[in-house]
Amino acid sequence: MSAARTTARLLRAYPPAWRRRYGEELESLIAEASGGGRVSWRTRLDVLSGGARERIRSAGLEPGGSPADRLRASALLILCAWALSVLGGLVVGKSSEHWQDAVSSGSDSLASVAYAVLVGAACCGSAFVLGGLAAAAPSFVRFLRRGGWRRVHRPLGRAALLAAGLVAATAALSLWGGSLDSHQREGGDVAYAIAFVAWALWLVATIAALTGAAVAIANQVELPNRVLRVHAWLGAATAIAMATITAATIVWWVALADAAPWFFSGQRAAEGGSALSPQLFVAVAIMVVGTLLGGKGARRALGQLPALSIRARAEPR
Amino acid sequence: MPKESSNPTSAGGRSNEPTVLILTSLASEPKHGYALLQDIENFAGVRLGPGTLYGAISRLEDRGLIEATGAAGRRRPYRITAAGSETLRAAIAEMRTIVDTGTERLGAMPAPGAALAGGAA
Numbered sequence: 194m195s196a197a198r199t200t201a202r203l204l205r206a207y208p209p210a211w212r213r214r215y216g217e218e219l220e221s222l223i224a225e226a227s228g229g230g231r232v233s234w235r236t237r238l239d240v241l242s243g244g245a246r247e248r249i250r251s252a253g254l255e256p257g258g259s260p261a262d263r264l265r266a267s268a269l270l271i272l273c274a275w276a277l278s279v280l281g282g283l284v285v286g287k288s289s290e291h292w293q294d295a296v297s298s299g300s301d302s303l304a305s306v307a308y309a310v311l312v313g314a315a316c317c318g319s320a321f322v323l324g325g326l327a328a329a330a331p332s333f334v335r336f337l338r339r340g341g342w343r344r345v346h347r348p349l350g351r352a353a354l355l356a357a358g359l360v361a362a363t364a365a366l367s368l369w370g371g372s373l374d375s376h377q378r379e380g381g382d383v384a385y386a387i388a389f390v391a392w393a394l395w396l397v398a399t400i401a402a403l404t405g406a407a408v409a410i411a412n413q414v415e416l417p418n419r420v421l422r423v424h425a426w427l428g429a430a431t432a433i434a435m436a437t438i439t440a441a442t443i444v445w446w447v448a449l450a451d452a453a454p455w456f457f458s459g460q461r462a463a464e465g466g467s468a469l470s471p472q473l474f475v476a477v478a479i480m481v482v483g484t485l486l487g488g489k490g491a492r493r494a495l496g497q498l499p500a501l502s503i504r505a506r507a508e509p510r
Numbered sequence: 511m512p513k514e515s516s517n518p519t520s521a522g523g524r525s526n527e528p529t530v531l532i533l534t535s536l537a538s539e540p541k542h543g544y545a546l547l548q549d550i551e552n553f554a555g556v557r558l559g560p561g562t563l564y565g566a567i568s569r570l571e572d573r574g575l576i577e578a579t580g581a582a583g584r585r586r587p588y589r590i591t592a593a594g595s596e597t598l599r600a601a602i603a604e605m606r607t608i609v610d611t612g613t614e615r616l617g618a619m620p621a622p623g624a625a626l627a628g629g630a631a
Contacts, residue, residue, distance in 0.1 A: 211568065214568070215564050215567070215568060217584050218542075218543055218564070218584060218585070218586055219543070219560055219561075219564045220584070221543070221544075221584035221585060222543040222544055222547070222560045222563070222564070223560050225543075225544040226544065226547065226560055235559065236559055236560060236561075238559075239559025239560060239561040239562055240559070240560060240561035241561070242561060243559070243560075243561025243562060243564065243565045244561065246565055247565065247568070
C-alpha cells in the first residue's frame with residue numbers, strides 16, 4: 194500500500210470536524226516525517242491513538258474546564274462503561290442459559306449465590322442509569338421546547354430506528370426459534386445460527402447507537418448543578434454495581450467450573466469437558482474494561498463535587 | 511501518581527509535556543508542524559509523533575494559547591499568543607521551583623561516589 198493511501202486511512206481515525214481543520218497539515222507532516230517513504234509502525238500507532246483521543250474529546254468524554262463540564266464528562270464515561278457491562282452481561286446471559294440444570298441441588302450454593310448477586314447488581318445498575326436519565330428528563334424537555342430537536346435528531350433518529358428494528362428482529366427470531374428443537378437452536382440449523390449472529394451484531398450496534406445518542410444529547414443539554422450532583426452519586430453507585438457484576442460473574446464461573454466444568458463446552462456430565470469458555474473470557478474482559486472505566490469516571494465525578502458546591506455558592510443568584 | 515494541575519491555564523508543568531515543548535519552541539518564532547518537530551528534538555531530545563504533536567496543537571489552539579498564521583494549507587505556521595506566553599512563564603516557574611528544591615536537597619546530601627570514597631579512606 195502506498196504511503197499516501199496509508200496516511201489517508203490513518204486519518205479516518207479522527208472525527209470529521211477535526212480532519213477538516215487539521216487533516217491536510219497532519220497528512221503533510223506524516224509525509225515529511227516519513228521522508229516520503231513507508232510510514233513506520235510507531236507513527237501509525239501514534240496517529241491512531243491521537244485519533245482515538247480526539248474522538249473521546251469530541252464526544253465530550255474528556256474532562257473540560259469547569260467543574261460542571263468535568264462532572265458531565267465523567268458521568269458520560271460511566272454511561273459508556275455501563276454500555277460495555279451490558280454487552281458483557283448479555284454474553285454471560287446467553288452462555289449461562291439453563292446452567293441450574295447442570296448442577297445437582299445442594300452442590301450449587303456458591304454458584305447460585307453469585308448468580309443471584311449478579312442479577313441483583315444488574316437490576317440495581319439499570320435502575321441507577323434509568324434514574325440518571327429521569328433526573329435529566331426535565332432539562333431535556335426544556336431543551337426540545339427551545340428548538341433543540343434539530344441539533345440531536347440525527348443520533349436520536351438513528352438509535353430509534355435501530356432499536357425498532359431490533360424489537361422486530363427479536364420477535365421474528367423468537368418465533369423462528371420456537372419452531373425449532375434445542376439441537377437446531379444450538380447450532381444445528383445453519384440458517385438460524387447465521388440469523389442469530391446477525392441479530393447479536395444488530396444488538397451491539399443498537400447499544401452503541403443508544404449510548405452515542407445519550408452522549409450527543411447530554412453534550413447539548415444544560416443541566417442544573419443539583420442534577421449534576423445526582424448524576425455524580427448515581428454514577429458512583431453504577432460503578433459499584435458494575436464491579437459487583439464483574440466479581441459475581443467470575444465467582445459464578447469458578448464455582449460452576451468446579452461443580453460442572455462440562456457445562457461450558459455443551460457436553461454431558463459423563464463426557465467431561467473444559468470450563469475455559471472463549472465467549473465467557475471475552476465477556477469478562479469487556480466487563481473488566483467497563484468496571485475500570487466506570488471506576489475512573491466515578492472517582493472523577495465525585496472529585497468535582499466540592500468544586501461544584503464552591504462555584505454554586507460563589508455565583509450571583 | 512501525577513495529577514492534572516488545578517490551574518486552568520496551566521500547560522501541565524512537566525518539562526516533557528508536548529504542550530510545554532510546543533510553547534517553548536514557538537516562543538522564539540512561528541513554526542509549522544515539521545519545523546516544530548525538528549526544533550523540539552534539537553532542544554529537548556524528544557521526538558514527538560505527528561499524532562501527539564497535532565493533538566497538542568489543537569488543544570493549545572482551542573485554549574487560545576497559540577494561533578495559526580497565514581492561510582490554510584499543508585504547512586500552516588503557528589505562533590504563540592499573549593496568553594500562551596503567560597502560560598509558558600507559569601509552567602517554567604513551576605518547573606523552576608522543583609529544580610531549585612531538588613538542587614537544594616541534593617546539595618545537602620553527600621554524592622554517592624563521595625560517600626564511597628570517604629568510607630574507603
